[in-house]
Every structure is written in C-alpha cells, then in structure tokens.
Amino acid sequence: MRTRADPRLRPLLVRWFRAEQRALPWRTRREPYRVWISEAMLQQTRVATVIPYYERFLARFPDIATLAGAAEEDVLAHWSGLGYYRRARTLHLTARRIVEQHAGEFPRTRAELLELPGIGPYTAGALASLAFDAPEPLVDGNVERVFARLFALPGAAGSTELRKRVWDLAAELVPRAGGAGEWNEALMELGALVCLPREPRCAACPWAGACAARALGRARDFPAPKARKLGVEVELEALFVERGGRILLWRRPEQGRMARLWELPTRELGSQRLFPARLPTGFRAGAELGRLRHTITHHRIRLALRRGQIAVPPRGADWRWVPWGETSALALTGMARKALRALRPTAILRGTPRSPPSKTSECRA
Ligand code: SF4
Numbered sequence: 070m071r072t073r074a075d076p077r078l079r080p081l082l083v084r085w086f087r088a089e090q091r092a093l094p095w096r097t098r099r100e101p102y103r104v105w106i107s108e109a110m111l112q113q114t115r116v117a118t119v120i121p122y123y124e125r126f127l128a129r130f131p132d133i134a135t136l137a138g139a140a141e142e143d144v145l146a147h148w149s150g151l152g153y154y155r156r157a158r159t160l161h162l163t164a165r166r167i168v169e170q171h172a173g174e175f176p177r178t179r180a181e182l183l184e185l186p187g188i189g190p191y192t193a194g195a196l197a198s199l200a201f202d203a204p205e206p207l208v209d210g211n212v213e214r215v216f217a218r219l220f221a222l223p224g225a226a227g228s229t230e231l232r233k234r235v236w237d238l239a240a241e242l243v244p245r246a247g248g249a250g251e252w253n254e255a256l257m258e259l260g261a262l263v264c265l266p267r268e269p270r271c272a273a274c275p276w277a278g279a280c281a282a283r284a285l286g287r288a289r290d291f292p293a294p295k296a297r298k299l300g301v302e303v304e305l306e307a308l309f310v311e312r313g314g315r316i317l318l319w320r321r322p323e324q325g326r327m328a329r330l331w332e333l334p335t336r337e338l339g340s341q342r343l344f345p346a347r348l349p350t351g352f353r354a355g356a357e358l359g360r361l362r363h364t365i366t367h368h369r370i371r372l373a374l375r376r377g378q379i380a381v382p383p384r385g386a387d388w389r390w391v392p393w394g395e396t397s398a399l400a401l402t403g404m405a406r407k408a409l410r411a412l413r414p415t416a417i418l419r420g421t422p423r424s425p426p427s428k429t430s431e432c433r434a
Contacts, residue, residue: 071283073092075279075393077279077281078242079201079242079252079389080278081275081276081279082252082255082256082259082275082276083248083252083255084275085253085255085259085275086251086254086255086258089257089258089262090254090258091116091258091262093107093116093120093168094107094120094123094124094127095107096254098141099200099250100197100200101175101196101200101201102132102133102175102310103127103422104195104199104200105160105175105192106123106126106160107119107123107126108191108192108195108196109156109160109187109192110122110123110126111155111156112153112156113152114151114152114153116261117376118151119151119210119312122147122148122150122151125147126148129142129143129147130147133164133167133168133173133175134168134173134201134406135162135204136160136161137161137164137165137168137169138369139161141158141161141329142202142329142399142400144157144158144160144161145157145158145329145400146398146399146400146401148400149330149399149401149403150401150403150406151363151403152403154327154328154330154400155279156187156278159186159187159227160187160189162186163185163187163277164167166185166186167185174339175196175200177201177203178203178207179193179194179203181196182196190207190236191207191208191209191306192248193205194206194208194253194341195207195253198243198249198250198252198253199236199250199253199254200250201250202247202248202249202250203249204243204244204245204246204249205243205249206236206239206240206242206243206253207239207253207257208232208235208236209257209260209349210226210227210260211258211259211260211261211264212235212239212253212254212256212257212260212262213226213227213232213235213292214226214232214264214266214291214292215256215259215260215264216234216235216238216239217231217235217282217289217291217292218269218280218281218282218283218288218292219263219276219280219281219282220281220290221281221282221285221287221291222234222235222291223293224292224293225292225293225295225296226292226294226295226296229289231292239256250354251356258273259276260272267289268289268291269283269288271288275300277426279434281405298367299367300367300368300369301367301368301369302339302369302371302372303337303339303344303368303369303370303371304337304338304339304370304373305335305336305337305338305344305370305371305373306335306336306338306354306371306373306375307332307333307334307335307356307372307373307374307375307405307408308333308334308335308348308354308376308377308384309333309358309374309375309376309377309408309412310333310334310352310376310377310378310379311376312390314392314393315389315390315392315393316333316392316393316396316409317333317334317377317379317382317388317390317392318331318332318333318334318389318391318396318399318401318405319331319332319334319383319387319388319389320386320387320388320389321402324354326365327402330400330401330402330405331389331391331399331400331401331402331405332402332404332405332408333374333405333408333409334348334352334377335348335372336348336414344419349383351379351380351381351382351383352377352378352379353377353378353379354375354376354377355375355376355377355378356375356376357373357374357375358374358375358376358411358412359374359411359412360372360373360374361374361407361408361411363403363404365403365404366408370404372404372408374408374411374412393413396409
C-alpha cells in the first residue's frame with residue numbers, strides 16, 4: 070500500500086475509531102464551549118485526570134456566559150490542581166471577549182479563532198473541526214507521533230522540522246467534504262490508544278499494513294527523542310500555622326509562577342527562586358510534620374512541612390485564616406492542595422474540628 074495520502078487510510082482509521090473510541094464526557098455533545106474547555110484542560114494533562122475536573126467545571130460554569138460573568142478566583146478554584154493556571158486565566162479572559170465582542174457565539178473560522186487570546190493553531194483546528202466540522206487540520210503530540218511513524222519522518226519530537234512536515238500532511242489528509250472532526254479525533258485516539266510512545270501496539274493498528282516505520286522494523290524509533298531539559302531540585306519549607314480550627318494561608322504575588330494562588334506560608338531553602346527565600350518576620354518553624362515531593366514543570370520539589378507559629382500575623386488581603394472545611398473552595402496551588410491533604414490527619418489527631426463554624430477571614434490591615 071502506498072502511504073502518502075493513500076485514500077484507503079481514511080476509511081481504515083474511521084472504521085477503527087467508530088468501534089474502539091473511548092466514551093468521554095466531552096464527546097457526548099460536540100458544542101464549541103464544551104470542546105474548548107476540554108481541549109484547554111487536556112493540554113499537558115492526562116484524560117483520566119481531566120475527567121473529574123471537566124465535570125465539576127461544566128457543572129459550575131455550564132456555558133460561556135456563566136464563565137464570563139464569574140469571578141477569577143472562582144474560576145481558579147475550579148481549576149485548582151490541574152496546574153498551568155495561566156490557561157485558566159486566559160480561558161476566563163477569552164470567555165469575556167467572546168461574550169462582549171461576538172455576542173457569546175464562538176467564531177467559526179480558523180482565522181477568527183486565532184485572534185482570540187490563548188487560541189493557537191491546535192485549538193483553532195480542534196474547535197473548527199470538532200465543533201463546526203470545518204475541514205481544518207490539527208496536530209498535537211499524538212498526531213505528530215502517528216504521522217512520524219506512518220511516514221517514517223525525520224526530525225526529533227516537537228522539533229520545528231517535524232512539526233511543519235506533520236502539519237502539511239495533516240492539512241493534506243483532512244477530509245474536505247465532511248467528517249473532518251471525526252478524522253482529527255480518530256488520529257488523536259489512535260495515538261492515545263494504539264500508537265503509544267514506548268510500546269506501539271502495531272498488531273492492533275488499522276494502519277499496520279501502511280506504516281513505514283513498522284515496515285522498517287523501527288516503530289519505536291520514530292520520532293527521534295527530543296533533548297531532555299535537565300530537572301532542577303528545589304528545597305522548600307512550608308509552615309502549618311493553625312488557630313482555632315483555621316489555618317493561615319497566603320496568596321502568591323500578581324506576577325510570576327502560580328500568580329494569585331493560595332498556599333501555606335512557604336520559603337525556599339535553595340536559590341532557584343521558585344518561592345521567596347524569606348517569610349515576613351515573626352514566623353517561627355517548629356517540629357517537622359512530614360515531607361512530600363511535588364513537580365512543577367522541570368522543578369523537582371522536596372517540601373518539608375513544619376508546624377509554624379507567629380505572634381502577630383501579617384496583615385492585608387493576601388493573608389487569610391481559613392477553616393479546614395473551606396480550603397478546597399480556594400484557588401490553591403497544586404502543592405498546597407497536596408500539603409493540606411497530608412496535614413489533615415495531623416490536625417484531626419490534635420482535635421481540630423473538620424468544619425468549624427467561623428468564616429474565612431482576612432488578616433485585617
Ligand atoms: Fe503506530 Fe504501529 Fe500503527 Fe505504525 S503500525 S502507526 S507504529 S501503531
């Protein structure tokens with residue numbers, strides 16, 4: 070079988086997809102808003118992780134008008150734990166733009182979609198094809214890997230050379246007369262279920278007879294691996310300061326990583342500058358309560374959790390005493406969420422009530 074743009078490729082893949090696709094919540098109704106939210110969440114995040122977040126987010130913000138009218142903190146709280154918080158902020162901003170400038174309707178063309186904040190070539194292709202069935206290609210890591218193997222393409226994963234080649238092929242192969250959304254989804258599904266990064270399941274692949282890398286006996290060699298970014302070790306210390314069933318949290322600054330998200334008072338022991346090296350004066354670190362590991366992009370964090378004390382808490386809107394039962398409603402960093410899960414048994418052992426009646430309060434200036 071000739072590989073390049075072979076007309077038999079399409080029916081083989083589509084037939085496989087119709088039989089094998091996963092039942093995913095964003096596939097039940099192909100509406101632009103639902104496609105958009107799912108695609109934003111799925112970037113850099115596994116499907117199994119996204120599903121409960123997607124369902125909670127859609128339950129709270131069922132349509133674009135609700136999302137546009139929500140407070141940023143509410144949006145971040147429903148994103149909290151997914152990471153890449155800039156995506157949530159951009160999503161919110163874009164929802165407002167669509168409501169204000171497009172009367173709440175998503176633009177339908179790739180060019181118009183690309184003018185919206187946070188919508189790049191992949192998301193524009195996904196929205197145009199999946200929601201409107203426009204004949205637009207898309208390329209993500211799965212599609213890149215599938216095409217790199219199917220056509221035995223040179224170039225490292227994620228390289229400009231390979232990406233351009235794959236985009237050209239995707240544009241050449243996308244159906245022009247209907248079915249573009251299904252085709253694009255089938256390509257991604259093949260990469261997710263069969264053409265796996267380390268162990269491609271060629272025996273189960275509808276394109277096994279057409280695949281150039283398989284014919285060479287080198288399916289795993291394509292695409293060539295990209296140069297790895299070295300991990301950076303980061304040492305942090307977080308303080309668990311508790312009073313009357315409430316814990317002291319602080320909000321990260323406006324700029325920088327995890328901007329405006331809440332966490333335990335934390336300081337950095339090394340010099341990577343992921344966190345401030347000093348806490349406001351007055352904090353005293355006590356007994357160690359535990360240790361945990363957390364990864365943020367290429368930062369590998371080792372976090373020591375310590376009991377903390379402070380005679381006079383810092384003041385202002387960026388410090389709050391929060392009852393245990395209300396922490397999950399805040400836009401927490403992923404690390405803070407993990408730390409609070411680890412600390413909860415400690416607090417319960419000491420007799421801290423689970424849901425104290427007092428309200429969250431700012432540390433008043
Ligand atoms: Fe991937 Fe194997 Fe299918 Fe080729 S035959 S596309 S390597 S799963």
